[in-house]
Structures are given as C-alpha cells and as structure tokens.
Amino acid sequence: MKDRFDEFGGKFVPEPIIPALEELEKEYTEIKNSTEFQEQFREILEEYAGRPTPLTYSEKLSQKFGCKIYLKREDLLHGGAHKLNNTLGQALLAKHMEKEKIIAETGAGQHGVATSMAGAKMELETEIFMGKKDLERQKLNAYRMRLLGAKLNPVTTGEAKLKDAVNEALRAWVKELENTHYLIGSVVGPSPFPEIVRDFQSVIGKETKKQIQQKENSLPDRIIACVGGGSNAIGIFHEFVDKDVKLTGIEAEGSASITNGSKGTLHGSMSKLLQTEEGQIKETESIAAGLDYPGIGPEHSMYNQKERINYKTANDEEALEAFKLLSKAEGIIPALESSHALAQLPKIQNDLSPDDIVIINLSGRGDKDVREVSNLE
C-alpha cells in the first residue's frame, strides 16, 4: 500500500501508534484480495445491511431543475446512513485481526450508531467517543448507541465536537492497542485508514454505475456528494474518477477545509485544514454535526489539487431549504449533511440541460435532525 496521495496523507502519529498501523496495513493487505473476505463482506452487506440500495429517479426534482435527477439511497441502508458499509468492513477486519474490542469517534452520531451495530452483530466490545456538544444536539443517536450495547464516552476537551472525539479515541486507542481496533469513521486519519475506508465505501459507486447503466444506458454527467471527512463522497466518486463525469463535493460553509483551508497535519495525515497562520486548529460551525470538522481526507486534497473533483460550499440556510424541499417533493427526509449536496442543485440549474443526468448521493436520512430543525422554527 502506498501511504501518500501525492503530497497528502502519511502517518503523523505518536510512536506508540506506529506498530498498530503497521499491523493494520499488513493484515488488510492480506485479506483485501482474498475471495473469502470479499464474499463475507458482500454477504453481510446484502443480508444484514440491505444492499444494494436503490437509485431513485426523482421526478419532482427533475422537473424543478430541468434535468434527470437520481438519488443514491444510502439513507435506506440499515442504520440510516452510508456509515455501515465502512463499519461492517472494518469490524470484519478487526475479527480477522483477532481483536476483542472496537472504539470509534462520532460527530452526528451516525458513525457511532453504525459502529455499535457492527459491534453488536459481530460480538465486539464497543466504546464510542462523542463530543458533549454533539451529544446535546443528537440525543436520539446517543440513546441508540447505548441501546445497541455500546459504552458512550462524552468528550469535554477542546470544543467538545467531532475533532476532539477523534483526539480522545486516538488517546484511548494507545492505551489498549493490543486487543483494540480503532474503527475510524471517515477517509481521514493516518495511513492506511483513508484507503481502507475508501475501499469499503466504494461499494456505493460500483452499484451506482451498474444501476445508472441499466436505467439510462449511460454514465451520469454529474455526481454531487456532501463532504465532511469525505467518505460518502469518495465512496460514490471512486468508481468514476477515471471516467468523463463531473464530480462535485459540497462542504459546509462553516467548516470548508478545501475551500477555505490550508495545508497541514491533523489526526495523523497531511491534508487541507482550517487553521490559524500558526497552525492552531480553528473552531468550526455547521448545522450538520457530521460536516462540522476542520479537516478532510487526504485523497480529497489530492483530487482538489489535480482539479479532478470540484469543491463548493453550502451554508446552513441553503441546506435547510434543501432539507425541506426534498421532504415535501419526494417524501424523503434527507440528513442535514446530505442536504448540503442537494443545495447545489439550484446553483447549477442554469448550466443543466434536459438530457443531463445528475446523481446526488443521499448519504443519510434526516430523522436524527428533525428535532434540531423543529427547534429552529
């Protein structure tokens, strides 16, 4: 495995973590191409998680924006978001490594829930770190994690949000490297995590390609996905990066690492991040807890540099508008994170022609957000 995406990536971690990363790399390389592992992974994705997820044609959005719009329905995956693809893959990997325990950070709570599900299903002791601020805005997910048997650790350091939960998970991991796997939730962190998570999430793009070819006998013109750490986006983009398809990642305006950030290291990798001129990490602010993160996966920084993927932003208001639009138009309540991707549609409306095929990655469902949105009214 290469540990760089051009000049991004790497392993900027304290020494005690190095042996664990080396073990992970060795074990993952070993099973990655084994048919037995791939078969196990496929089976659990189908029988337990509910793959494949549909690619839904949205008649209303298509009419409204004057093109053909499809939604990749990761909201219908068990747990309500794309996160389970990664957690099931990594939990299988943890089993293969004979670990007894998994730990994870979570922002919106979706990754925490998906990790708790994988932990329950595969009988792995599960411990989740979640910022206190996020706990307050995602109470329902906090309860779900406990219900699923996970131990939930509120994080009060720093800003008490996703970034700080990653710090605490890393600190906790060092104390029990021997029997614990750190199940990171996005395409971030030290190598080999960004590559492992991308591989497990790339099932989204593979399915999408098959489905759109069946429905339209063609590749899409554009794919749009929201970007926090970047896992759902890389998951759907990866199959298309060498194809003639416009790829757009949408960051939350208050935490837009690519759009407003600069190069530096955070959580073990070199990437773009929101920081002061002195390299102190900045506070972020987004209505979508899952996007509220000052960094981004190193592979995204590379594709940005290569100008292969375009990165744009949406603000809280635009996301809320899209949240409401899809709910009314299609009877689908999108996650606030995914609503950022939808919010790109009105902005590109003038560039679209009726034959254009646009796919939005609907990374999750919005039930978790209903409370917060209703509080705003």
Added chain:
Amino acid sequence: MNEISQAFKNNAFIPFIVAADPNYQKSLETAKALIDAGADVLEIGIPYTDPAADGPTIQKAYSRALKNGFEVKQIFKLVKEIKKYKDIPIVVLTYYNIVYNQGIDTFYEKAKESKINGVIIADMPIEESDEVLTQSKQKDIHQIFLVSPNSTKERIKKIEKKSEGFIYTITRLGVTGKKEKFLENTRKTIQKVKSTTDLPIAAGFGISKPKHAEKAIKAGADGVIVGSAIVEKIQKNHSLEQIKNYVEEMKKAINKI
C-alpha cells in the same frame, strides 16, 4: 557543538513545562526556579490545540496558554531569556503542524538563533522526518525521537540511527499523565532500549514520584522527564518554593544512585 549528552553524566533530571502557562511571565519564573533547584535539562512544550499524545493535565495547560494569547514567537523569546539566566540545555516539545506552519526551515533557523538545543516532535515518526532532519542537521539542533514499549528491537535500532542528543523512552503505553505505580513493563522497556543504543536514555510518561525516578534510573535510564506532575503544580498554583522542593526531592532520588 551541541552538547545535550553532557547533561546526562550524573543522571539528568528533566522537568517539563508549557510555554506561557498560565502566562509568559509566570512560565519564565517557573523555569528559573526549576533551574535553581537543579534541573539538568529543561523541556518546554509549545501550546497546541490538538496535542494527541498528551493527557488531560498537559492539554489543559496548552489551553490556558492559548487562551492567554500564546504565539509561537514567544517560545523563542522565552528560551533566549532563560538562557540569559543560565545556559542549561533546553529542548522544546511540539507537534508537526506547528513546525510545518512556521516553515520547517524558518522554525529551525529561529530555534538556532535562540540556542534551542533539541527539538522533539511528538507526532513525527522517523518515516515523516526527512525534511525536518535536513534542517535540524544544518542548524546543529538535536532531533530527538521517542521509542515506545511496543517498539520492536529492530525499530528501536532504526530510530536510534536518526536520533541525536538522547532517546526519549516512553515508559508506558498511553498519553502523558501522572501514574501512581511504576510498572514492571517500564523496566523491561528501558532495558530493551539500553541494550540497543549508546545514546543517553531519558524516561518519561507517568513519572511523578521520587520512587518512580529511582526505579527508572536503576533500570538503566540516564535521566527522567517529569511533565504532568509539575504542570499540575502550576495549575494548582503551588508556590515556586513548593516546586523547588519537589525538584530537589526528585534530584536526590536519582543522584544517590
């Protein structure tokens, strides 16, 4: 020539403080008190928002300093002022992103100018160190690496090759912080490193009591680094006298060996 290793001749006591904790002036006074009490090397941490290798005590100290408006230029000023008081070896502990954002060459240039003897980058393993080593060598500053209880002998050898000054031996898995007990494991780790290198070994992470320090030296360490125990005293507003007494007690424990 840079001579940190001289400080280890008679077992080194290395207290750690955070620059500008709780403010610039106080940290300067603490440093002077530590020197008066007999510190052989001084280790100073550069405040950072996301210190992944540090436990709660040091995290809090970093936050205090940042809240009070710490800027990186203060570390260079602080070291210069301490050196004016007494020229003992000073190493700074930082994280990669701080050095990177200064510009690696600029950081080492300024470090040289303020006579910093060594730099430890807590989240920079040898794999990521090429650019830094080019600069540190050019500026004659010792780049100090850490080894950990789970490092293999093979890896310790590789780290040893890149290290100068001393080797920072993490004595237990985990982050920095005070620990009540000195573990058997710690002894083994120190011995493993000792058998691999001729450089002095400084043991750190979890050393807070004279007994811990004594045991670390008996196991083969050439010095002990004490961080959280001292930072905690600063947080609790202990007087400089109290801090001095503590250092003297620790010194006694390691010098009698």
